[in-house]
Every structure is written in C-alpha cells, then in structure tokens.
Amino acid sequence: MAKSLRWAALGLGAVLAVAGCGTSGAPKVEQDADAPLELWTRTTPGGDGEKGMKKLAAAFEVKTGQKVAVTAIFDDFETKLSQRAAQKDLPDIVMNDSSQLGTMVSQGIVREVDLSKVEGSDQLIESALTVAKAGDGKTYGVPYSAQASALLIRKDWRAKTGLPVPKTWDELTALAKAFTTGDPDGNGKADTFGLAVPGSTKRGYASWYFSNFLWGAGGDFIAKQADGKYKPAMSTPESVAATKWFRDLACTSKVIQPGAATMDTPPTNETFEAGKTGLYVVGPYLMPRFDKSLGKDKYEVVPVPAGAKDATVLAEGGSAYLMAGSANQAGQDKWASYVISPEAQKLGMEGEKAFNVQLPVNKTVDVTSVRKDPRWKVYADVYRDSGRYAPSIPNWTPVRQATADTVNALIADCGLDVSAELTKLDGKLGEMLGQQGIGAS
Incomplete structure (x- = not known):
C-alpha cells in the first residue's frame, strides 16, 4: 500500500512558517540555477529503493550537470519534514505517493507546477496527469511511477x-x-x-x-x-x-x-x-x-x-513534488522533466527487486521494452484501461x-x-x- 503521510503533527506554526517559504504573497527566494538540489525519497535507507533513486540522480547529473543529493527517510518521515517546514528550509524535491497531493497542497509546502516548463509533460498518460491536479484545477506534482491492482x-x-x-x-x-x-x-x-x-x-x-x-x-x-x-x-x-x-x-x-x-x-x-x-x-x-x-x-x-x-x-503511484521555497526552481523543473522522460522511465524499471518505476507514466514507453515478462504487460494494461486513483481532495x-x-x-x-x-x-x-x-x- 502507498505510504501515507499523517500531517496532524504539522501544526499551525509550521504551516505559517512554510507560507513564508514560497507560497503566494511571500517574499521571493533569490534563484541560483547552479545550486545543488536536495531530494528526499520516502523509502528505507540503504535499501533497493534508495539505490534506485541514486541511480536516477547520477544519470540526471551526467545528462544535465545538475547535482542532486538523495536522502532516503522512512521512519518519522512526517516529523522530519514538518521540522524542516518550521525552519523554512524544505528540501527542493520530495518523491512520495501521488495520493498525498491534496494534503501537501493544503499545508502549503509545494509550489504549483508550470507544465510548460516540464519537458515531456504532454506525453504523460492522462489519468496520471489528472491525479497531479488539486481541487482548484492547478497542478502540484509530477507523477513518475504508477501501479494498479x-x-x-x-x-x-x-x-x-x-x-x-x-x-x-x-x-x-x-x-x-x-x-x-x-x-x-x-x-x-x-x-x-x-x-x-x-x-x-x-x-x-x-x-x-x-x-x-x-x-x-x-x-x-x-x-x-x-x-x-x-x-x-x-x-x-x-x-x-x-x-x-x-x-x-x-x-x-x-x-x-x-x-x-x-x-x-x-x-x-x-x-x-x-x-x-x-x-x-x-x-x-x-x-x-x-x-x-x-x-x-x-x-x-x-x-x-x-x-x-x-x-x-x-491505481496508485509516486510523484515528484517541487517544494516551496527552493532557490533552484529551474533545477526542480529539470528533474521533473527528466524523471518522466523515456530514458528515465526505462532506467527506473530496470532491476530485479525494488523498482523506482513500477509502471511507466509516459505513454510512449512500453513496459515490455524493459521487462519481457508478460505479467508486467497485464499490469500495464490494467492500469491504462481500468485504473482509478483516489480523489485529490484536501x-x-x-x-x-x-x-x-x-x-x-x-x-x-x-x-x-x-x-x-x-x-x-x-x-x-x-x-x-x-x-x-x-x-x-
């Protein structure tokens, strides 16, 4: 099951602190397109999920020259993120469940995604893109992996x-x-x-x-x-x-x-x-x-x-959340563009244990191009034909x-x-x- 954030621990003071990080009406953060990106992924430190994310980050750096520091956190993920929110020092990117979009938006810790700056967003499967939209119709996440039952x-x-x-x-x-x-x-x-x-x-x-x-x-x-x-x-x-x-x-x-x-x-x-x-x-x-x-x-x-x-x-999956208050929004957009690219989608599916990409969300990528096992094709077809996400309510x-x-x-x-x-x-x-x-x- 997708891992759920419990934001009850994120009190009003933390929310107000985040509001000063980069939401509407807050002072703009001076931008540095060369600043390294700090990425948090909700997975077990030292496990296959962390290794896979680091593999993607390394390939991204080779492709773009942009450095990404990956931190895997599983235990007390919510508490640690709320602490960083209170300090007005969120990581630049959080890789987490797509189902958490509504909650994260309501807490003011993610910024709106301008899809015109995310290369390849027009190649996303429609259902995946839909789950990235909040109730206000705006996009606040970039899905990079999907799964269905x-x-x-x-x-x-x-x-x-x-x-x-x-x-x-x-x-x-x-x-x-x-x-x-x-x-x-x-x-x-x-x-x-x-x-x-x-x-x-x-x-x-x-x-x-x-x-x-x-x-x-x-x-x-x-x-x-x-x-x-x-x-x-x-x-x-x-x-x-x-x-x-x-x-x-x-x-x-x-x-x-x-x-x-x-x-x-x-x-x-x-x-x-x-x-x-x-x-x-x-x-x-x-x-x-x-x-x-x-x-x-x-x-x-x-x-x-x-x-x-x-x-x-x-249907469930993972999304890249571009966090509020980042000093490198251009780098955030580059990462989002990369993880949905055919290159990254295929790289994320490689391996025999835990995969960073369960099923591709890029409609130009055929799961069988990486996984020859026909059972994966069953899952991919089910996702595209019958998968439904939970609604993106607050x-x-x-x-x-x-x-x-x-x-x-x-x-x-x-x-x-x-x-x-x-x-x-x-x-x-x-x-x-x-x-x-x-x-x-």
Missing part, C-alpha cells in the same frame, strides 16, 4: 479444481470456495482459504483493499458533484451491494483467511506465499518476492474480474480511515446491519467533507 491466483491450485480464470464475481467466489473446501494443496487438511484480505483498520487498509471491488460495482466512497463539491456515497444502492458481497465472503461463504480483520499487508502477504490463501488482489511490487518464495510457475496474474459495472481497480486520509473502520467492523462482526452501518458512515463522511470545505449542500 491485478488478481494473483495459485495456478497449480486452480488446475486441480478444473475451474477457469474468473471473469465475474460469481466465478471469483466459486474459485475462492473451491480453494477453501477442496484441499487444493493436497495435504488432507482443511487449512487453505480463497481470498487473501488485509482487512485491518491500520492506515485504512480495509478501505484501500475494498476500493478494488467498490468501484467495480459502480459504488463510491464520495461522489463529485457538478459544482466540484462532494457528497458521501457509501449508502447508495451500488455501494451497499458491493459491501454486502464483500462482507459475505467473510461471513457467509467464509473464504477469507481467519484473522483478516486484524491483518495489514505484511501478514497477508505471508498467507499467500505460505500456501494458506490462493487469491490475492495486489500491485506488481510483490511479484519479485513471490517469484522467489513460491516460484513464478506457481501463480498467475490476471485482471480483477468485473463487478456489476466494470473492472475498475485502485485530505483523503480521514475519509479512507473512516471507511476502513466500517468495512473492518462489518467483516469482523457478522451481526451488524450493512445498510445501517453505511448510513452512519455517510453521516461521518458528510461532516469530514464539510470540515474540508468541499461538502455539497
């Missing part, structure tokens, strides 16, 4: 059942039941389950995962109106139907792994690779791990089956958390009334949207 299936288990690759939710449920009751691993024990679900409330995982089914059924968390405002949408007929179907997987057919309501992604990942679950909706980033732990011949990658409406699934985190709390409660307590709980949820969402100034009347 597909369905992983234990291929050897499915062969034993004789069932086809699921194309509908009914077929998905049937396969999940066969994996749960048909002893697909042949050990003579009832110890396998159909669908792996990270259903924890932690960081909104239950909502994050459920979005792959909610949208496919034509439902939504919140619905944008003609005037640009939003209304709660979890108690609409489509959302209720999707939630009941998902809840039935846990409560009626019982094809979800035990303890799903307390699991985030690490233990859920383990259920799939340990042969306890046979279906998993997830992004491409886990394939290298599962290839090693399971063997790539043991599972297949297919599009998520269509729901009542279509096969819309969650703060998506509380919306995701509130919906996760309700979805989690429904799969944990089979006695709860789905419609009643979703109606209560919509009341909470309405209050949140109003507090953010985007609630429809």
Whole structure:
C-alpha cells in the first residue's frame, strides 16, 4: 500500500512558517540555477529503493550537470519534514505517493507546477496527469511511477479444481470456495482459504483493499458533484451491494483467511506465499518476492474480474513534488522533466527487486521494452484501461480511515446491519467533507 503521510503533527506554526517559504504573497527566494538540489525519497535507507533513486540522480547529473543529493527517510518521515517546514528550509524535491497531493497542497509546502516548463509533460498518460491536479484545477506534482491492482491466483491450485480464470464475481467466489473446501494443496487438511484480505483498520487498509471491488460495482466512497463539491456515497444502492458481497465472503461463504480483520499487508502477504490463501488482489511490487518464495510457475496474474459495472481497480503511484521555497526552481523543473522522460522511465524499471518505476507514466514507453515478462504487460494494461486513483481532495486520509473502520467492523462482526452501518458512515463522511470545505449542500 502507498505510504501515507499523517500531517496532524504539522501544526499551525509550521504551516505559517512554510507560507513564508514560497507560497503566494511571500517574499521571493533569490534563484541560483547552479545550486545543488536536495531530494528526499520516502523509502528505507540503504535499501533497493534508495539505490534506485541514486541511480536516477547520477544519470540526471551526467545528462544535465545538475547535482542532486538523495536522502532516503522512512521512519518519522512526517516529523522530519514538518521540522524542516518550521525552519523554512524544505528540501527542493520530495518523491512520495501521488495520493498525498491534496494534503501537501493544503499545508502549503509545494509550489504549483508550470507544465510548460516540464519537458515531456504532454506525453504523460492522462489519468496520471489528472491525479497531479488539486481541487482548484492547478497542478502540484509530477507523477513518475504508477501501479494498479491485478488478481494473483495459485495456478497449480486452480488446475486441480478444473475451474477457469474468473471473469465475474460469481466465478471469483466459486474459485475462492473451491480453494477453501477442496484441499487444493493436497495435504488432507482443511487449512487453505480463497481470498487473501488485509482487512485491518491500520492506515485504512480495509478501505484501500475494498476500493478494488467498490468501484467495480459502480459504488463510491464520495461522489463529485457538478459544482466540484462532494457528497458521501457509501449508502447508495451500488455501494451497499458491493459491501454486502464483500462482507459475505467473510461471513457467509467464509473464504477469507481467519484473522483478516486484524491483518495489514505484511501478514497477508505471508498467507499467500505460505500456501494458506490462493487469491490475492495486489500491485506488481510483490511479484519479485513471490517469484522467489513460491516460484513464478506457481501463480498467475490476471485482471480483477468485473463487478456489476466494470473492472475498475485502485491505481496508485509516486510523484515528484517541487517544494516551496527552493532557490533552484529551474533545477526542480529539470528533474521533473527528466524523471518522466523515456530514458528515465526505462532506467527506473530496470532491476530485479525494488523498482523506482513500477509502471511507466509516459505513454510512449512500453513496459515490455524493459521487462519481457508478460505479467508486467497485464499490469500495464490494467492500469491504462481500468485504473482509478483516489480523489485529490484536501485530505483523503480521514475519509479512507473512516471507511476502513466500517468495512473492518462489518467483516469482523457478522451481526451488524450493512445498510445501517453505511448510513452512519455517510453521516461521518458528510461532516469530514464539510470540515474540508468541499461538502455539497
């Protein structure tokens, strides 16, 4: 799951300090086009993600002569960034989740991107460019990597059942039941389950995962109106139907792994690779791990089956944020231009472990030009055809958390009334949207 910033720690004093860094009405910072760029990337220090970003930075320096100092931070990322904000000394560039755009814009720590100064921005896939725009219609980030969800299936288990690759939710449920009751691993024990679900409330995982089914059924968390405002949408007929179907997987057919309501992604990942679950909706980033732990011949990658409406699934990715107060805005624009170029997109996809570019956002780049594995083509096609990002509202985190709390409660307590709980949820969402100034009347 994309790593979420929690900006509650960034108090009013820090926000006002940032406002003095480079937002509207603040003193202009003297520019130096030769000044080195300080880049922060939210990843584990010393890990493959940091190594990959440094590889991109080194290639950028060779190409442009512009120096970039890369700092990888994972633990306490939010606190450290807020400290720098309070000091009016933000890094020049932050490489972070595209889903954080609304929050970062509302805190005043990023500057507007002038796409006319970002070479190649006209080559960006439209959906990727859309997620870089805030509610005011202005662009505040430059997406450089994308991902979307597909369905992983234990291929050897499915062969034993004789069932086809699921194309509908009914077929998905049937396969999940066969994996749960048909002893697909042949050990003579009832110890396998159909669908792996990270259903924890932690960081909104239950909502994050459920979005792959909610949208496919034509439902939504919140619905944008003609005037640009939003209304709660979890108690609409489509959302209720999707939630009941998902809840039935846990409560009626019982094809979800035990303890799903307390699991985030690490233990859920383990259920799939340990042969306890046979279906998993997830992004491409886990394939290298599962290839090693399971063997790539043991599972297949297919599009998520269509729901009542279509096969819309969650799209995510990373963006380059050009931070407010930089003394080298020309250098910021150069970096943004570089990371979306075909050269950098291909370089970022190279490697066998963690990739800085999961799927290319430049529509001229074919993923198969770097990765010959056809499973990556499945993911790329799903992203372009069916991927949908969470909306760029001022703060998506509380919306995701509130919906996760309700979805989690429904799969944990089979006695709860789905419609009643979703109606209560919509009341909470309405209050949140109003507090953010985007609630429809």
